[in-house]
Amino acid sequence: MRRSADTGEHDRLHAPVSDMNDNLSDEALMQGYAGGNVDAFGCLYERHKGGLYRFLLRQCSNRDVADELFQETWHVLIRNAASYRVTAKFTTWLYRIGHHRLIDWYRRHQRGALTGYGDPGRGAGIEELATAASGQEPETSLGNERLQARFIRALDELPAEQREIFVLREETGMTLHEIATVLDCPPETAKSRLRYATAKLRARLGDLYESA
Amino acid sequence: MNPHDDNGSADAGLQALYRQTGADRQPPAQLDRDILQAAARATHIKAGKRGFWQRLQMPVSVSAALVVTIMLARWMPAVTQPDLQLPAPATPISDQAQALDSRAQPAAADSGIRELEEAGTDRLQERSLEDNAAVARRKAAAMEKLASPAIRAAKGHMPSQPPAREQGAAESRTGGPAGQTQTKATLQLPADWLAEIRQLATAGQSERAARELRAFVAAYPHYPVEPPLKALLETPPDH
Numbered sequence A: 001m002r003r004s005a006d007t008g009e010h011d012r013l014h015a016p017v018s019d020m021n022d023n024l025s026d027e028a029l030m031q032g033y034a035g036g037n038v039d040a041f042g043c044l045y046e047r048h049k050g051g052l053y054r055f056l057l058r059q060c061s062n063r064d065v066a067d068e069l070f071q072e073t074w075h076v077l078i079r080n081a082a083s084y085r086v087t088a089k090f091t092t093w094l095y096r097i098g099h100h101r102l103i104d105w106y107r108r109h110q111r112g113a114l115t116g117y118g119d120p121g122r123g124a125g126i127e128e129l130a131t132a133a134s135g136q137e138p139e140t141s142l143g144n145e146r147l148q149a150r151f152i153r154a155l156d157e158l159p160a161e162q163r164e165i166f167v168l169r170e171e172t173g174m175t176l177h178e179i180a181t182v183l184d185c186p187p188e189t190a191k192s193r194l195r196y197a198t199a200k201l202r203a204r205l206g207d208l209y210e211s212a
Numbered sequence B: 001m002n003p004h005d006d007n008g009s010a011d012a013g014l015q016a017l018y019r020q021t022g023a024d025r026q027p028p029a030q031l032d033r034d035i036l037q038a039a040a041r042a043t044h045i046k047a048g049k050r051g052f053w054q055r056l057q058m059p060v061s062v063s064a065a066l067v068v069t070i071m072l073a074r075w076m077p078a079v080t081q082p083d084l085q086l087p088a089p090a091t092p093i094s095d096q097a098q099a100l101d102s103r104a105q106p107a108a109a110d111s112g113i114r115e116l117e118e119a120g121t122d123r124l125q126e127r128s129l130e131d132n133a134a135v136a137r138r139k140a141a142a143m144e145k146l147a148s149p150a151i152r153a154a155k156g157h158m159p160s161q162p163p164a165r166e167q168g169a170a171e172s173r174t175g176g177p178a179g180q181t182q183t184k185a186t187l188q189l190p191a192d193w194l195a196e197i198r199q200l201a202t203a204g205q206s207e208r209a210a211r212e213l214r215a216f217v218a219a220y221p222h223y224p225v226e227p228p229l230k231a232l233l234e235t236p237p238d239h
Helices: A001-016 A018-023 A026-034 A037-059 A062-080 A092-107 A126-130 A138-156 A161-173 A174-183 A187-209 B010-020 B028-046 B052-080 B093-118 B122-148 B149-156 B164-174 B178-189 B192-201 B204-220 B226-235
Strands: none
Touching: A001 A062, A026 A037, A026 A092, A037 A062, A037 A092, A037 A161, A037 B028, A062 A092, A062 B028, A092 A161, A092 A174, A138 A161, A138 A187, A161 A174, A161 A187, A161 B010, A174 A187, A187 B010, B192 B204, B192 B226, B204 B226
């Protein structure tokens, strides 16, 4: 028993850095990076890159813009790593930065606050997103594509605030409280926006999502 | 908001549809590389970047040490000049010890009587007085040892035999016997003495000033004397 405990301790101490990081929380990893551990950042990036990228992509519907905003978001995080304090969840902080990048981008391009999800002329539009869900049989692929296109169009028709909350919820699994923190709005507002978004999507896709 | 409301809007069908629409989309690999490189660069910059105090720590420490050394070098000769003497007490220390002894003796006598009368009840008081007297005697002996020969001579406890240096200095300054001028020679600070010499020189009494300066230099060979005063030493001694 004693021997196995010693062996476990030995393994833990001599485990590769990346293995050790895998068991750490986001907040601990961020603190590790603030202390100079680049591997911790790598682990953090791997955990959150997909969710953040899709969040930004679904908001601006343009791959180039999403790339730019994604990069800016991580650069802001890197710049402010030294001042990071564990006062909230890391994801809240990360998506808050992303949300602000989005707002800034929309202000710069005078597009109004978070409007226009679908923009076929600007790169990754509905079709691109729909075909991204690949790997299906040719026969079912056509049906799925149609289904996904309808879903994305319905998502696109949502008001930007409602769409943002819906996507945040789906991508991160945050609670409404955390979403409210990210979006700088009262939790009740976040809750009602999500309820409206869900109701609208149900109304438009009622015949589809039940079969999904 | 209660926790149940938090999940109230979840919809499994919508979630499934959402997962089917590009849920596996990832940023381009080039973007990954750029961001990871930027993160690594930022860490290196942070490691190489030294704070304001860290950068100045070494030069400030060296400068401070230098300043302290110079100040010590400048001030130590003045401090170590053996001229500062204790002023003679109004009554000699040995007299104080004797007075304490004389006070202790009646006290001892009294306590003896009381001891006889009260069967030895006040032994502590007697012992403390005796202790006081012994301490005073020891102090007196120590002070006598520390006191300069000049003070001892002035107090008349021993024949006037100052060290040759002090004696020479005193004699050369006053021209009289050392015993008569001891007080001035030993109780005057070298700076005051030099000031006096300077005054004599400016008053035109250069012979006397030169005599005093010679005595000063004999008494304090290492004390710094300004060059104009040193020039007085060139004048031939007055016989």
